[in-house]
Amino acid sequence: MNYFLDVLKKYAVFSGRARRKEYWMFTLFAVIISIVLSIIDGVIGVQILSIVFSLAILLPSLGVAVRRLHDTGRSGWWLLFGLIPIVGTITLLVFMCLDGEQGENKYGYNPKFAPTHI
Template structure:
């Protein structure tokens, strides 16, 4: 699955918690989320760092503070807008490895919960159908090999006349 295909698939299934999600779909969407959320957050952090005096911590640039506030607000809106599809694709990814979506709650256990969830997200999918649905990879077939290139190129000029590359009679 490609980056754009994964993002489109997850956003199309915005609040679909049943079924399965392939590993590539989950990780491409995770990268999308990190980029879309991380960019305004990074801009806000840089603006905030430039808007305060490093020694006293007092504001030095009100415009930069407003910019940081707007950037953090944008990051918050992205996080809020992508909360449901992020949870949905996570649950479908757990389903793909044969686990209930309730396993997502293990991420709330301090220190080890996030690591255990990461292990489950990285694991190989169950081959074939499982209790959550058919294998999402089952519909994929290898692309047929490309046809071989012709050994010589010919161009037809009129009925019965063929001009070969390098032919002097034009």
């Protein structure tokens, strides 16, 4: 759950790098929360909770995706490639699964080997 909260704390941060674990844990928790809210919306008969949640995590989702692409050495503009129906989605999925560049790249230091917070 800390990964989800850490991404929310970096609400609109599009610089730096994000590890695979940070990206995928955020995605996992977002999907679980979305499913639960969709079930609740189905019970009450109005889809307000899932819509509000989706809007609330839009910027954090974009931010962590851009930082994840930065970790692999790619520009955040690659997210637009996802607009291409099948090829774009598969390509972005592969990029998100790749290991980050070792050492420092033009987007910052490698978060895998960063000093821990005090």
